[in-house]
Amino acid sequence: MEARLTHVTANGIDFACFEAGSGPLALLLHGYPDSAHTWRHLLPELAAAGFRAVAPFNRGYAPTSLAADGSYQAGVLGVDANALHDALGGGDDAVLVGHDWGAMGAYAAAHLEPHRWAKVVTAAVPPGPVMAEAFFSYEQLRRSWYMFFQLNPLADMVVPMNDWDFVAKLWRDWSPGYDSAADLAHFVECMPTAEHVSAALGYYRQTLQPELQSAALSDAQTGTLMLPSQPLLYLHGANDGCMRPELAAKTGDCLTVEGSRFEMLDNAGHFLHLEVPAAFNAAVLEFLS
Numbered sequence: 593m594e595a596r597l598t599h600v601t602a603n604g605i606d607f608a609c610f611e612a613g614s615g616p617l618a619l620l621l622h623g624y625p626d627s628a629h630t631w632r633h634l635l636p637e638l639a640a641a642g643f644r645a646v647a648p649f650n651r652g653y654a655p656t657s658l659a660a661d662g663s664y665q666a667g668v669l670g671v672d673a674n675a676l677h678d679a680l681g682g683g684d685d686a687v688l689v690g691h692d693w694g695a696m697g698a699y700a701a702a703h704l705e706p707h708r709w710a711k712v713v714t715a716a717v718p719p720g721p722v723m724a725e726a727f728f729s730y731e732q733l734r735r736s737w738y739m740f741f742q743l744n745p746l747a748d749m750v751v752p753m754n755d756w757d758f759v760a761k762l763w764r765d766w767s768p769g770y771d772s773a774a775d776l777a778h779f780v781e782c783m784p785t786a787e788h789v790s791a792a793l794g795y796y797r798q799t800l801q802p803e804l805q806s807a808a809l810s811d812a813q814t815g816t817l818m819l820p821s822q823p824l825l826y827l828h829g830a831n832d833g834c835m836r837p838e839l840a841a842k843t844g845d846c847l848t849v850e851g852s853r854f855e856m857l858d859n860a861g862h863f864l865h866l867e868v869p870a871a872f873n874a875a876v877l878e879f880l881s
Contacts (some may be wrong), residue, residue: 603675608655609648613639617682620647623692625759640754653782664794670700670859689713696816703815712750715827720817731863732818766834767861823851825879829860
């Protein structure tokens, strides 16, 4: 089933979305350095399974609009997700899927308005109780160097240099052996101006520097590190070069909601949904069924 490009306004943002199917809403949130194209394998499978699958481009990622208020902290992705639920007519049987920043947005949305989402699926960024350990580990800090570099104003110039070589090497390091050429091209299409680059980097700057955050989003920001009250499926790649698999493996110990589960996928890195789509999709569809 082929997806179509649609537009919807929510939370003051004009969202461009890939959409396919009809039925209960399945909202799919992407991360960095990525785009809504990342869901090209899962979206048609969800549509075929009876969902209305919608994958928006995050705020600041063209063709979605830039944020007029300049807000790009992780928590605002959860506010956007709940506003999209409203705008798309989602019911209490809607489900939420998030990868990377999209995972943090999913945690926030589920925390803020749990009645909207029946189940949550996240990948590549574990829930808060596990993430709390990440920055007390040398091994994880060594992998997270890029986050702190991107706080530097020089990153706005360095990241796009040499045909986005910086981003290409992030994909190489995070998902070893995966051919990311098409995904890199899609990301670059989302960054047509310096303002878009600044927006993409703004997620790191605002999330890691509390003084840049909006007080109105404090609950949403807290929610990015909360375990959902709904059943959660958390998936991680055994070869993830960004977020340590050894850290992610602790997720299973903190899942207390009935029906929740954790699965480590072999032969996959950070972009596991693209590297092993058959295994990823099967796990998601089984969980949502």
